[in-house]
Amino acid sequence: MTAPPEPAPRGAGRSEAGPPPVPRYGAGALADLPFSVLGALGVPGMPDTLGLPQLPRACVLIIDGLGWEQLRARPGHAPYLASLAGGPLTAGFPATTVTSLGSLATGLPPGGHGLLGVQVAVPGTGRLLNCLRWHDDTVDPAEFQPAPTIYELAAANGIAASYVAHGSYRGSGLSRATARGADYRAAGGLGQLVGQAGRALRAGDRSLVTVYHADLDSTGHRFGVRSDDWAHQLRFVDLLARELTEALPAGTALYVTADHGMVDPSERIDADAVPGLRDGVALLGGDARARYVYTEPGAHADVLASWRDILGDRAWVRSRDEAVAEGWFGPLAAGMIERIGDVIAVPHGDLAIVASHREPWLDGMVGMHGSLIPAEQLVPLLRVTNP
Secondary structure, eight states: OOOOOOOOHHHSOOSSSSSSOOOTTTTTHHHHHHHHHHHHTOOOOOTTTTOOOOOSEEEEEEETTTOOHHHHHGGGGGGHHHHEEEEEEOOOOSOSSSHHHHHHHSSSHHHHHHHOEEEEEETTTEEEEEEETTOTTTHHHHHHHOOOOHHHHHHHHOEEEEEEEEEGGOOOHHHHSSSSTSSEEEOHHHHHHHHHHHHHHTTSSSEEEEEOHOOOOHHHHOTTTSSSSHHHHHHHHHHHHHHHHHHTTEEEEEEEEOOOOOOOOOEEEEEETOHHHHHHEEEEETTTTEEEEEEEOHHHHHHHHHHHHHGGEEEEEEEEEHHHTTTOOOOOOOOOOGGSSSSEEEEOOOOEEEOOOTOOOGGOOOOOSSSSHHHHEEEEEEEHHHO
16 A cells, blocks of 8 residues: 555645636536437426437446546547547536446436435435445435436336346445436346347337446445556446347437546555544545545534645535535535535645545555546547437
């Protein structure tokens, strides 16, 4: 493990990197895709913000971890994807799987659906919920994420809705929060993803199919996005997109997108070892590139000042109210603000905020994501149609 950097000198103040780029909610964000797809399928009242073609069938391929900047940097490893028309969307904050899958499921920015990160506070309980693992049976996914999903909306409008992904995700808390209303079709490999998607697209007169593939993200976490391993995995992703295109029935639009990009931060600062990052903290949530700090009663101002001083110009550090006012989460639904940390710390440089005692698994990761910088925020929206 890389030795943690020395804290910045006391008094270093807040970031000098300028204001963070806020996700383009309503004007080119990942949350704009679902309603645009439903509108293109003929569901009345859906805003087609992205101007998608009117066709009776739609397939959304989600490649976990396929950032726009990383894709553009390796066109030789993804020649088919590089040939497709399209451009970037902003993922939303934080740029992480839980949050982006929530937006892709509901058409809402993070503040609307409430899946606000990997680890968020369950209000009134004094504990965190890991939204990826969802081991807390006392938290009902349908209550924690109460917004209707696009699959429920599709089914209510006579559209056959399916979700194709690995069978291990079936019935998980996150799947129940984001894929409810869909016919879940388990697929254990690339060939099965294509085969199941092709069959699902032919169901009914109109169909909506989401295909989710996670291997590129897991490769990046283990080896980093600059590794040969990640580049080789990208070749398989490219093959998946090409094969899926060839399997599309007539009248289908395919949209290739992702949930976040990724970076390989080489510096670590340990929130469990640096007293100024530990004092006054009741719970530490979020992730290494997007930290939620829940403070003890009466400690908010001191914690905010301490995190700003110690992180200095390596992170954007905001109070919850400041981040909400700046639009990081989009509009907040009732009851969502309490899930957000009292202090939010978002590295924008070559830094990860780890916690060696509370999260020993995190130290082993090479690739990380969550921040507001383009390398983590920008994801592709690539289009191909079979009229």
